[in-house]
Amino acid sequence: QRIEIHKLRQGDNLILGFSIGGGIDQDPTQNPFSEDKTDKGIYVTRVTEGGPAEVAGLQIGDKIMQVNGWDMTMVTHDQARKRLTKRNEEVVRLLVTRQSLQKAVQQSLMS
Amino acid sequence: KIESFKVTVDFLKVPLGLKKPPLKEALAAVPRPGRPKPLSVERHKPRRSDNMDNESQYSGYSYKSGHSRSSRKHRDRRDRHRSKSRDGSRGDKSVTIQAPGEPLLDNESTRGDERDDNWGETTTVVTGTSEHSISHDDITRITKDMEDSAHLDCSRHLGVSLAGALALLAFLTPLAFMLLPQLLWREELEPCGTPCEGLFISVAFKLLILLLGSWALFFRRPKAFFPRVFVFRALLMVLVFLLVVSYWLFYGVRILDSRDRNYQGVVQFAVSLVDALLFVHYLAVVLLELRQLQPQFTLKAVRSTDGASRFYNVGHLSIQRAAVWILENYYHDFPVYNPALLNLPKSVLSKKMSGFKVYSLGEENSTNNSTGQSRAVIAAAARRRDNSHNEYYYEEAEHERRVRKRRARLVVAVEEAFTHIKRLQEEDQKNPREIMDPREAAQAIFASMARAMQKYLRTTKQQPYHTMESILQHLEFCITHDMTPKVCGAFLERYLTAGPTIQYHKDRWLAKQWTLVSEEPVTNGLKDGVVFVLKRQDFSLVVSTKKIPFFKLSEEFVDPKSHKFVMRLQSETSV
Numbered sequence: 237q238r239i240e241i242h243k244l245r246q247g248d249n250l251i252l253g254f255s256i257g258g259g260i261d262q263d264p265t266q267n268p269f270s271e272d273k274t275d276k277g278i279y280v281t282r283v284t285e286g287g288p289a290e291v292a293g294l295q296i297g298d299k300i301m302q303v304n305g306w307d308m309t310m311v312t313h314d315q316a317r318k319r320l321t322k323r324n325e326e327v328v329r330l331l332v333t334r335q336s337l338q339k340a341v342q343q344s345l346m347s
Numbered sequence: 348k349i350e351s352f353k354v355t356v357d358f359l360k361v362p363l364g365l366k367k368p369p370l371k372e373a374l375a376a377v378p379r380p381g382r383p384k385p386l387s388v389e390r391h392k393p394r395r396s397d398n399m400d401n402e403s404q405y406s407g408y409s410y411k412s413g414h415s416r417s418s419r420k421h422r423d424r425r426d427r428h429r430s431k432s433r434d435g436s437r438g439d440k441s442v443t444i445q446a447p448g449e450p451l452l453d454n455e456s457t458r459g460d461e462r463d464d465n466w467g468e469t470t471t472v473v474t475g476t477s478e479h480s481i482s483h484d485d486i487t488r489i490t491k492d493m494e495d496s497a498h499l500d501c502s503r504h505l506g507v508s509l510a511g512a513l514a515l516l517a518f519l520t521p522l523a524f525m526l527l528p529q530l531l532w533r534e535e536l537e538p539c540g541t542p543c544e545g546l547f548i549s550v551a552f553k554l555l556i557l558l559l560g561s562w563a564l565f566f567r568r569p570k571a572f573f574p575r576v577f578v579f580r581a582l583l584m585v586l587v588f589l590l591v592v593s594y595w596l597f598y599g600v601r602i603l604d605s606r607d608r609n610y611q612g613v614v615q616f617a618v619s620l621v622d623a624l625l626f627v628h629y630l631a632v633v634l635l636e637l638r639q640l641q642p643q644f645t646l647k648a649v650r651s652t653d654g655a656s657r658f659y660n661v662g663h664l665s666i667q668r669a670a671v672w673i674l675e676n677y678y679h680d681f682p683v684y685n686p687a688l689l690n691l692p693k694s695v696l697s698k699k700m701s702g703f704k705v706y707s708l709g710e711e712n713s714t715n716n717s718t719g720q721s722r723a724v725i726a727a728a729a730r731r732r733d734n735s736h737n738e739y740y741y742e743e744a745e746h747e748r749r750v751r752k753r754r755a756r757l758v759v760a761v762e763e764a765f766t767h768i769k770r771l772q773e774e775d776q777k778n779p780r781e782i783m784d785p786r787e788a789a790q791a792i793f794a795s796m797a798r799a800m801q802k803y804l805r806t807t808k809q810q811p812y813h814t815m816e817s818i819l820q821h822l823e824f825c826i827t828h829d830m831t832p833k834v835c836g837a838f839l840e841r842y843l844t845a846g847p848t849i850q851y852h853k854d855r856w857l858a859k860q861w862t863l864v865s866e867e868p869v870t871n872g873l874k875d876g877v878v879f880v881l882k883r884q885d886f887s888l889v890v891s892t893k894k895i896p897f898f899k900l901s902e903e904f905v906d907p908k909s910h911k912f913v914m915r916l917q918s919e920t921s922v
Contacts, residue, residue: 255921266917281919313918320922 237293237332252320252328253287254280254294259313269297271335277301278308278316280332295334302331510584517591517624521550524598524617532606539611546614553621560628564636578665578870579634587627594620639664644873645893648673648681652886655681660895666879667869673890674861674881682844684886687808746806753803754843760799761839764792770829789822804842813842 258267260276269279280298283290300308303319311319320328525547528536594616602613639662646669649656657680661669768788783791800818804810825838863869864887865879875894880887 252922255919257917257919261916263915263917266915282921284921313916313920317920317922 237334237337238329250321250323250326251287252289253284253291254289255282256300256313256316256320257281259316260310261312261314270299275299276310278311278313294330294332298332298334300330300332304329513584513588513591517587518554520591520594521554521617521620524594524602524620525550525614527603528607528610528613531603535606535608536610537608539614542611543614546611546618550614550618550621553618553625557621557625557628560625560632564628564632577668583627583631583634586630587624590620590623590627594623638662639668643895644875645895646673646873646890647893648677648888648890650681650684650886650888652684652686657681661873663872665870665872666865666867666877667863669873669892670861670863670869670879670881670890673888677888683812685808685812686885687811750803750806753799753806757796757799757803757842758839760796764795765838767792767795768826785823785827786819788826789819793819793822800842809842 256278258264258270258276258278262276264270264276265273267273267275267279269281270277278300280289280294280296280300283294283296300316302308303316304325306319308316308319598616601607602616607613641662642660643662644660646659646661647656648659657676659673659676661672664672768783768791797815801810804813821841822838860883862882863879864882865877867877867879869879871877873892875892877892878889880889882888
């Protein structure tokens, strides 16, 4: 699913309103959202209420695949953070996937 | 050199473990079963046991040498040993048999306890068989051999003397080699100065070394009688014999006949013989001692009656030697065999006796029906609701509780008894009447713990093993060495746990006669999967062999600087 988030300006920072976890330098077994415990991708761990992410439709547990065209499946945690918080970008376009989406795809394939 | 030969003699004595002539034994054995009863009234235990022991020296079947009809020589060798070992032997294994039963009863009966411990030795049957393998032969041949056993005594002496003669011959040969030219043609000999003197000294020292080496290696009391000849030792004997004979041959032809004038050559010839004998001694050391040191097999010994088992590591041994080795370890590893502990309580067993009657309907085909019937009975018995395990459990629990209670009483009584005496300090002034030696001290405090001790022993069914005399002796021993029950329970340790057999009074409980049952000839070496059985009258030890696996060790080098660690991260960043 493609989600477009408009950043909100708060003071000097642009915030998106969610938290990320994961990365290739992190421990994938601690990830509560991933199905495959060796998945080192970036996952959404929290979504602040009323924030731009929630408004845009981002859900907790989503795995972020791309940010503005940059791949997020094999990045370190810090690189992911940097890509999301670039100061000169007002809008970030994310490509995310979640369990329900995957199931829907599978069902449509099978039917 | 003589030593090495004496050695061979002696070690021949060792392996051939045949027993003494059976005839007297056969005679003695017959009235034996009746003897225990009248003995129980007697109080002259020591004297009678002496008599017993004397008799038993002649007791026991000598082994049915018929088993190895293969060679007369074998039989001779085997017999040789018997005569020597008879003298050796009070501590030996298979020499005295069937002595032990009577003294046991004497002791016990004086205390008026009644029990039925005619186990082991007293109920010996006529077969006082020494270790023998009944692998290839049947019983009839055994009975046939009873007659020839009478000859074995003489042949044993013959064998020993033969080996001794060989040893002596070998030892004296170099000396003879050197002396004969001097005696026979002294005038013609070339004078031989310093080289000969050097050679003389070397001969003297080498002979001395050989003497000491042989004494160290071979002059040992034989451990056991082996049923068959000990292959390596026979080999060595033959080797020595051939060596000596060939040397004499050469000597006779080259030197005596031709009257060689070169005395130095003769002396060198003698020295070479001494060297060869030293090497034979070295070979003996390697074959007899070193080869079996490196462990190659693991033997598992299981006692057939109660399942006590142990594992042992041994090297390359023949089956009979492995059997002796196992027995040596049996006596200090296995808890003593107590037949009273084996039975299920009667109440448990009696319920099982009711059987099923099986009626066969249909054809009367007996072969089919027999197995079918038995299976039906077994199946029905299994299906029937059987609560005997319950009773067994409760009986066990009750017994356990009883034992613990008695044990507690015993411990308290003993501790209290020990507080009554103390070691005499120098500064105490006591009149001589009050000073006691350990024996009297033991007797003084024994009374207070006697009852508790007796009850405890009876509950744990150990009372055959401990007579009052033995308890007093142990008490005396502990008092002398200040082993108080408070500190480590040293006095009680002996009674609270069933110890290995060797802890109990030697003459009584060390049954020295075992039967070796094996499917392979007992002089074969151990191999993977060999199983043999060591039997006594009531129980047997089943020994099975497994080869120690071949270990492949590979190396992995770890650089000490390579031990580095990182933290496991799971961070969460909010964007």
